Amino acid sequence: MVKGVALTDRRAGAKAGLSRERVLDGALEYLDTYGLPALSMRKLGTHLGVEAMSLYRHVPNKGALLDGLVDRVMQLAFADLQDPPPDAWVPWVRQFAHSLRAALRAHPGVLPLAATRPVNSPDALQMSERWLAAMRAAGLPLGMALDVINVIATFTIGHTLAEVGQTPGHEGTEPDLDQRADELDPARFPNLTEVITTRAGLDFDTRFTAAIDILLAGYAALSRPGAAS
């Protein structure tokens, strides 16, 4: 190969059609395929047909790229979510929770990032503002509206972390639940063994739904006029 010829037959300076959009898209794609630990600037570069340093024209550094990924997934999560109607915040928050969980499960690679990096993008702020306004209009005090959203969001993140950390091949040689059952002494661990054989309490779907409903019922009760304090 002639020196100076890059990954593709494009000479230095020629457009590769890169942009912040495309970088983020490529990164999310790469993440979904190969997982978070495999995501490096060089590999993302080759994935996009470009040298690693070219990415820095569109993203200040890797941290900002990861932040962008979180933001993007949040956008996807709530793209189809209308504003909360003024008369029924409970079902709206329920759907908020399920949308968030679905989006996080669809992109498990960003989940650890979403859990760690606070989202402060303008779009996120605007979403929060709209939600707070609408929930307030539905009769919730401002503080309680924020509490509800935050509690639901943090629980959803925590739950989904446990969920995806346990189900797939994950990273490397994490033995999954059924494999570990073989090495579990039924005499010493009767209850754990029974859990694994009967799968009681191992259904993430129903566990999540039940917990969300409990939380919503609780806050709904708190928000009703008769509540003390």
Added chain:
Amino acid sequence: MVKGVALTDRRAGAKAGLSRERVLDGALEYLDTYGLPALSMRKLGTHLGVEAMSLYRHVPNKGALLDGLVDRVMQLAFADLQDPPPDAWVPWVRQFAHSLRAALRAHPGVLPLAATRPVNSPDALQMSERWLAAMRAAGLPLGMALDVINVIATFTIGHTLAEVGQTPGHEGTEPDLDQRADELDPARFPNLTEVITTRAGLDFDTRFTAAIDILLAGYAALSRPGAAS
């Protein structure tokens, strides 16, 4: 300095008093002081007065070290926690939650690890087994006991992630809430502005306590005989 003289005045092969215990202790200490991104095998080595590769005599690799840290913090979390009494699982789970949160807040560096890495150590298994047995004896069905523990644990992790991700200097130049208030246009974000000025819904303590109590009340209601399904 003479070639061959190591970090301390100890020649190769001489004991440095290293052990898995001391490595983990040192790592946790380093983590609490300098944060997770700063923790490398080399730096931990010098922190312990030892070369990096010496650590590998006591820990198979860095991943195992991190797993060990999570395990250690969990031990600390539940060291003072008795087995659940047969008549009152609700207050016991409440204390479980608060102990877990306290331990995670005491070692924020391990929090992202605890959120990501499932705990499978023998001690953790034994704890779970004992808890399940006792909660069962208290009248909870096995599946619901597991659900309660998992829901409380995952919520606590999610909540504490948000909490510590927002309060301290965090990593680098994350502007904290009050600083961001200045750049927030009150006209476009009236509710967010009001949140920051009145601090309504920003109290992590009461938010956590309230959510835990709601969850516990909900599961207690579900577990009572009259409950359908």
Added chain:
DNA sequence: GCAAGGATGCTTACAGCGTAAGCATTCGTC
């Protein structure tokens, strides 16, 4: 038509990372 200047991508380079392989020394046991 063409020069100027900004935008884009590439090259090189550096410090730091996890860790495999093998050496040197010391310790525990006979």
Added chain:
DNA sequence: GACGAATGCTTACGCTGTAAGCATCCTTGC
């Protein structure tokens, strides 16, 4: 005192994020 196991050190390799500067292209003004 000799020997094998433990322990710690040295060296080395391929990988990472990214700072600095170069080469080329595209756009704009004339």
